[in-house]
Amino acid sequence: MITLEHVSKVFPGGTTAVDAVDLHVAEGEVAVLVGPSGCGKTTTLRLINRMVEPTSGRIVVDGRDASALPTHELRRGIGYVIQHTGLFPHRTIEGNIGTVPELVGWSKPAIRERAAELMELVGLPRELASRYPHQLSGGQRQRVGVARALAVDPPIMLMDEPFGAVDPIVRARLQEEFLRLQQEVRKTIVFVTHDIDEAITMGDRIAIFNVGGRLEQYASPRDLLAEPANAFVADFLGAERGLKRLALVRTSEVEAAPGPVVGAETPVEEAKDVANQAGTDWVVVVDAGRRLRGVAWLADLGGVERVGDVALQDPPLSVRAEDSLRTALDAMVTSHTGVAVRVGPEGTYEGVLTQDILTRELT
Amino acid sequence: MELVADVVAWFLEPDHWQGSDGVPARTLEHLWYSVVAVLAATALALPVGLWVGHTGRGGAVAVNVANLGRAIPSLGILTLMVVAIGIGFWPAFIALMAFGIPPILTNAYTGVREVDDDVREAARGMGMRGGELLRRVEIPIALPLVMAGIRTSAVQVVATATLAAVVGLDGFGRYIVNGLAVQDFAQVAAGAILVAVLAILVELGLAALQRALVPEGIAALAEQAATDAKVQGGGVEPAASAPEARRG
Numbered sequence: 001m002i003t004l005e006h007v008s009k010v011f012p013g014g015t016t017a018v019d020a021v022d023l024h025v026a027e028g029e030v031a032v033l034v035g036p037s038g039c040g041k042t043t044t045l046r047l048i049n050r051m052v053e054p055t056s057g058r059i060v061v062d063g064r065d066a067s068a069l070p071t072h073e074l075r076r077g078i079g080y081v082i083q084h085t086g087l088f089p090h091r092t093i094e095g096n097i098g099t100v101p102e103l104v105g106w107s108k109p110a111i112r113e114r115a116a117e118l119m120e121l122v123g124l125p126r127e128l129a130s131r132y133p134h135q136l137s138g139g140q141r142q143r144v145g146v147a148r149a150l151a152v153d154p155p156i157m158l159m160d161e162p163f164g165a166v167d168p169i170v171r172a173r174l175q176e177e178f179l180r181l182q183q184e185v186r187k188t189i190v191f192v193t194h195d196i197d198e199a200i201t202m203g204d205r206i207a208i209f210n211v212g213g214r215l216e217q218y219a220s221p222r223d224l225l226a227e228p229a230n231a232f233v234a235d236f237l238g239a240e241r242g243l244k245r246l247a248l249v250r251t252s253e254v255e256a257a258p259g260p261v262v263g264a265e266t267p268v269e270e271a272k273d274v275a276n277q278a279g280t281d282w283v284v285v286v287d288a289g290r291r292l293r294g295v296a297w298l299a300d301l302g303g304v305e306r307v308g309d310v311a312l313q314d315p316p317l318s319v320r321a322e323d324s325l326r327t328a329l330d331a332m333v334t335s336h337t338g339v340a341v342r343v344g345p346e347g348t349y350e351g352v353l354t355q356d357i358l359t360r361e362l363t
Numbered sequence: 364m365e366l367v368a369d370v371v372a373w374f375l376e377p378d379h380w381q382g383s384d385g386v387p388a389r390t391l392e393h394l395w396y397s398v399v400a401v402l403a404a405t406a407l408a409l410p411v412g413l414w415v416g417h418t419g420r421g422g423a424v425a426v427n428v429a430n431l432g433r434a435i436p437s438l439g440i441l442t443l444m445v446v447a448i449g450i451g452f453w454p455a456f457i458a459l460m461a462f463g464i465p466p467i468l469t470n471a472y473t474g475v476r477e478v479d480d481d482v483r484e485a486a487r488g489m490g491m492r493g494g495e496l497l498r499r500v501e502i503p504i505a506l507p508l509v510m511a512g513i514r515t516s517a518v519q520v521v522a523t524a525t526l527a528a529v530v531g532l533d534g535f536g537r538y539i540v541n542g543l544a545v546q547d548f549a550q551v552a553a554g555a556i557l558v559a560v561l562a563i564l565v566e567l568g569l570a571a572l573q574r575a576l577v578p579e580g581i582a583a584l585a586e587q588a589a590t591d592a593k594v595q596g597g598g599v600e601p602a603a604s605a606p607e608a609r610r611g
Binding site for chain 2: 049051071072073074075076080082083084085086087088089090091092099100103132133134135145148149158
């Protein structure tokens, strides 16, 4: 959808902002450009809608050479969201969202209808339509910025630190909403941030830039974390790379161990055998429908016949299929059993996740 | 105190309110000189100011040239014009127009220049061409300052149009020039009062026009900024947020 072929930008005065970058963003993908200050990530973004003209190289947008179109036509087909939103203070929210439709000559009723639709899509109450930007909160203004960029339903969106100016709580919510929205609209998105965690959360692919406009590595978050191309990338990814990788893998993607599991009616001796075979001093107890009931420690099983006769301990923290391995690790380290139990949608026992399983995943 | 009584008597004299040298006729003359001068100054200075502000090029030159005009006394320009082209309407018109240009030019330039860089970036990024950006974004946002420039210009021109009488025209200046010639100070004072009243009325009229023209969002924004400044006990113009250095 977007291809940069050996693109460079040297500013008058000789500063190289972008140095021979090759980059391809597939349709419907989110590519995040990330790197330290002065690494050329914003310039690279602005090359795509020709807010900056390249010194050399070729940029292909939606199958056409970007330089072949008049800039205003190219830009009207590309949504653009910037950090401080750049909302028009003299226009209402509806007027702001209607900017590009107006430029390309939509009728007033059509613009009004589209604005209402987009406000709902980005989670803005309808009554804000006639308000002005300065009457809105920072988070609401960002949403207006996104809605405005989506107005004529462009296939491509360029977003320059769109959540950089709001506080961390609002940012986390906007990120979540962004991902939900992207599921729905499936745009091809190029997203600039200086926050590697935001990049890992948002990106299908991440481009890590170094000072001087050099693209060091372009890969999926998993590949990047698993195999950083060089010391700069590894350093930029930061500490706790293992934890970051675990955060990207769902528990459903690994095979859970069967674990020492028994029914409440199981005789104690049999339960002890099950525990011994698994090498644990506890068993997981489930009911007839295999729903999780709790944990019984072998030490507590003296003087009773059946496992269900003792007071069961609370079950170890359980995780679901959609949780990440990082969540599972958290469950492990906060449970005396040292494992996380994976349960199905109905709360049925599916198996246990152990630290061995996590280690295997990472190595 | 005698002068006050004389001025009151001057205004109460029915003869002073009729005929070709009565107050109504002089008002029309004075307004005529002022209106054509301000219109001409606006027609010249506004496009230049807006354009220079829009492109950002030549701003310093334009503002300095305009201010140079401000530094020359209006009587000086007038004298120069008389020497160059003689007595009559044209020297007065040119001098008044020249006097009306600087506030309009400077304010139009500043107003457009002060439009937030992010707003401009967003507008261009959405595919607005230069003219669209100017018309749909920069001018509406700059309008309060543009109008303030025209108001300042108009008030100055109304006050200065008094000089037209020096080069053989009429208007309120006629009362002052004639009064001085025969040492009728009541008439001089009456002329001065009429000029002041007209200037105030022009200012009020243009302020009403401004309220009608400035977009609601901008007016509300300016009002809020003013309130905020008062709340902070500053009374100082709130500084525009400095455009942040662009990352990447």
